[in-house]
Amino acid sequence: MKDQENFLCHLNMKTSTTLSRLMFSLLLLIAVPYLFYSINSLKILRSPPNPSPLPLSLPVTLPVHLNVSTSEPLLENPKTLHENTTLHHIVFGIGASSKLWDHRKNYIKLWWRPDEMRGIVWLDEHVKKDPDDDNLLPPIMISSNTSDFPYKNPKGHRSAIRISRIISETLKLGMKDVRWFVMGDDDTVFVADNLVRVLSKYDHNQYYYIGSSSESHLQNIYFSYGMAYGGGGFAISYPLAKELARMQDRCIKRYPELYGSDDRIQACMAELGVPLTREPGFHQYDVYGNLYGLLAAHPIAPLVSLHHLDLVEPIFPDMDRIQSLQKLKVPMQLDSAGLMQQSICYDQTRQWTISVSWGYTVQIFRGIIPPREIEKPARTFLNWYPKAGYKAFAFNTRSLSKNSCQRPSIYCLADAVYTGNNKNGTVSMYVGPNISNPDCKWKISNPSQIVKVEVYKRPDPYFWNKAPRRNCCRILPTKKKRTLVIDVGECQKDEVIEIR
Helix, strand or coil: CHHHHHHHHHHHHHHHHHHHHHHHHHHHHHHHHHHHHHHHHHHHHHCCCCCCCCCCCCCCCCCCCCCCCCCCCCCCCHHHCCCCCCHHHEEEEEECCCCCHHHHHHHHHHHCCCCCCEEEEEECCCCCCCHHHCCCCCCEEECCCCCCCCCCCCCCCCHHHHHHCHHHHHHCCCCCCCCEEEEEECCCEECHHHHHHHHCCCCCCCCCEEECCCCEHHHHHHCCCCCCCCCCCEEEEHHHHHHHHHHHHHHHHCCCCCCCHHHHHHHHHHHHCCCCEECCCCCCCCEEECCHHHHHCECCCCCCEECCCCCECCCCCCCCHHHHHHHHHHHHHHCHHHCCEEEEEEECCCCEEEEEECCCEEEEEECCCCHHHHCCCECCEEECCHHHCHHHECCCCECCCCCHHHCCEEEEEEEEEECCCCCCCEEEEEECCCCCCCCCCCCCCCHHHCCEEEEEECCCCCHHHCCCCCCEEEEECCCCCCEEEEEEECCCCCCCCCCC
């Protein structure tokens, strides 16, 4: 019995010793890192408040938009990030109607370049093909059946569902090397080179939804100021198009009460959290009447698209709509970057204000009028809701003067040619309608003495890579009778066309 007690006592002492050693080891494991951490903390606290910059040899994380070499790919498609965007990288999806196809296909022929562009015309039904059109138009496909989708808007048409799915259906064709999908209607005319200029500003690897609003404030209220209008055209980057295609059918079913295709696209963009990136060169043209006032005072931005051309008057007098647009193709091919860009200058001797919308028109006003007035479009057009009047436009306008002496002498494009001269690359000619302005009691020369305006301009394809600024124009001396000669181009350093 005593031996057993001695054994148990010895066992307890041995166990106690072992536990003590374990406790000591555990405390040591905890104490050593804590001591190390405390020493480092003291070093940090004692470091100077403004430490010197990191040496250049240390690895630094840089933004993905910088042109740097890394061992890991920063983006899904890093090889194409810094290559220039071209027409080849853009795929067009054009919404069309079989009932209007015979007429509206002529609008597409004006801007389509078969050897440079890719895209599909999506129709609701098969149409009779003209063999002569094979090399002048994009391929035609029939949209998928959308009868299973609900549509409850009493004023609209369920074709809106079909058209809203064009981007997704085009994506599923599996075209390679695509950066942008661009949506348009069969009565939309694109200025392709300017479209490339606009899209080149953006990283196609990111989510972008690019377009513009309506000219009608009420249209934007009824639909959304955050919606891109498909008639004016809009662009969706490739990765965003992939996300849209994954969820669009479910998204469309959630909005059966919406009116058109554009608001269905925007509803899905809202669910994806992607806002509209505005580019003022996309033009829906929800107006009636004459576009002259809008085109003569185009915003300082590349002209990308024109829409609703069947609903407005031809843009040139004494021509039909197609002929007018064909005439516009001449300056478009010579200098698309400068097309419709407004310049304002002053003839101080004769007290004239001169507005040049390059490639389209020249206006001569009696008197010296501030640029902030000339920049406003003259109301040669009516609102989409005519009863709403001019107060329902989504931008500032100016009225047409009732005083004939205050109305401008108008000169429209007659021709434009390339001179081969580096100083003045193009010369465009503008002629008036041979209508004499009335003599006024003002001591100001009558602009009707001018029958022709010549505008010299050097094309600047990199104009839109700089900060936006209206081109300068200068009145040049000439011995040509009844001719006004103007030089238009980038403003020189410190050059200002000042009102005096």
